[in-house]
Amino acid sequence: MTNIRILNEEEMQAAILLANRIFRDAEQVPMQSGFPYLYSTTYGHSFGTFEGDRLLGFNGLLPAVLRVGPAAINVFSLGSVCIDPEARGRGYASSMLDNVKDHVKNAGASLLLVTGTRSLYTRAACHLFGAVTRVLLDQSCAHSILASKESQQYHLRAMKPYEWLQLHKVARSRDVHYEQSVWDFAGLTKAEAYASCVKLKHQVLVAERNGKVTAFAVVAVPKGTLQSRRPPFAIEWAGDASAVASLFAFATINSDIATLEVPVNWHEHELLEVLHRVPSTSEQNLGTVYIANIEQFVEEIRPYWMQHDASVGAQLTIHLVTDDEYELSLPQLPTLRLRGQQLTSLLFTPAAQIKLTEEWAAALHKLLPIPLPSTSGLNYI
Structure with missing residues (x-):
């Protein structure tokens, strides 16, 4: 029987061995040297998939705060995702990702930045973003x-x-x-x-x-x-x-x-x-982004919006209505409904190809897109 859980100190050592076996060769420094925060249980919230006491998969997860003008955005970054070659094809990666997404929201983050663009992520509402x-x-x-x-x-x-x-x-x-x-x-x-x-x-x-x-x-x-x-x-x-x-x-x-x-x-x-x-x-920016809590994200980014258009910035709301579908609301405007990739592009990608009415386009043009720091910089996971 398999079990997915956050790793303790002893289990993290097994994760380091697995990651080094998957990602490193003899010329490279060990993963724990290149990613000291990620492979520390002090800072990280990393998940593992276990069969008994044997580690079969690893998802490296690390919290951070993004500064966007006066706004502070609580995020997690996901990387170093690996499955033991003998255990691939059993759905462990998808199951771990589901656990990670739940944990990110419960831990108080509004976004999950994912170092990955393959279908494992895009099928799970992790969307391409930025430019x-x-x-x-x-x-x-x-x-x-x-x-x-x-x-x-x-x-x-x-x-x-x-x-x-x-x-x-x-x-x-x-x-x-x-x-x-x-x-x-x-x-x-x-x-x-x-x-x-x-x-x-x-x-x-x-x-x-x-x-x-x-x-x-x-x-x-x-x-x-x-x-x-x-x-x-x-x-x-x-x-x-x-x-x-x-x-x-x-x-x-x-x-x-x-x-x-x-x-x-x-x-x-x-x-x-x-x-x-x-x-x-x-x-586009490196990787994908998952909106873990849109209502929280709106409140976190609102100080940035208020800088650019205080009237619209104070009144704009966004709510999740169904799985990966959202509603944007402003007084005197009809509700705008968007799928997850559309909303992600509207929020973070300049010149996004999203069809908006003239009224909505005029209301949002000072607020969007929202700049995010590079995910390929020093904080790369």
Whole structure:
């Protein structure tokens, strides 16, 4: 008989062994090194599927708070999902996901961010969301950026070991970000979660102006003899847009990278403008999102809405009416009913292809879409 439950300390050790067997090879650091918070029962709420005392499956689950302007959004992130090869095809992954979704709502989160897009998730109301411009910064573009007048005003260099407080101050200045303490920021940078999965290493760079740190960038670059599974890419950044672009260019040239990929979120308008001449591709945010409690989410995001349109922001309500179907309500307007993917796109994706009446479109245009921080940054699960 199988049993699904939150792992205790001893059971987490079995989960680490399973995850290392599934996700790691001899060249990579163990999963618990790359994801120290996820594989700790102190922070995580991770689930396992057991047959007796034997662990057959693992769902890594970790809480976080997203800052969107004045709003604080309670979320969980789901990743490191794995099933013992001998136990696949028995529905354990779906059963664990059902338990995770119930737990997320009961634990007080409004959203579940899922590192996965396969049908296991999309069938279970986890929907694609957001928009990212993947900038492809090659050597020629990098040299052009560094030769610009804007770039010349910065001193670009590697971070010094004692500068965590300064970098954290810059990170905290972002309107949209994961809530991170100084310890979180330093620990996640050192852990190299996403980079460790693709055999790259973090490099932390800073831009100074008049002796003051004005920007930083964490980039994942090759190191030693490791053969990476993907091109180098930017992990996380903050600060003045021209300084950030200069740091990307500096990283490209300094590490002799053919192309540095920079996944810029749709709401980072200033950085997109600085990099608008660099070749790019468009895609959606990494993974999917499940709305665990829409009523709670509306109340959590309302301070952000009030900033942009106090009248509509105070009155808009959204309710779940049936499984993955929602109603939006505003005084003097007919009720708007949307399926889950439609609502998710309307909430989080710019230029979403959702047919709205002129009245609804006019009412919502200052409130939506809502920006969310990148799920491929330091808080990657």
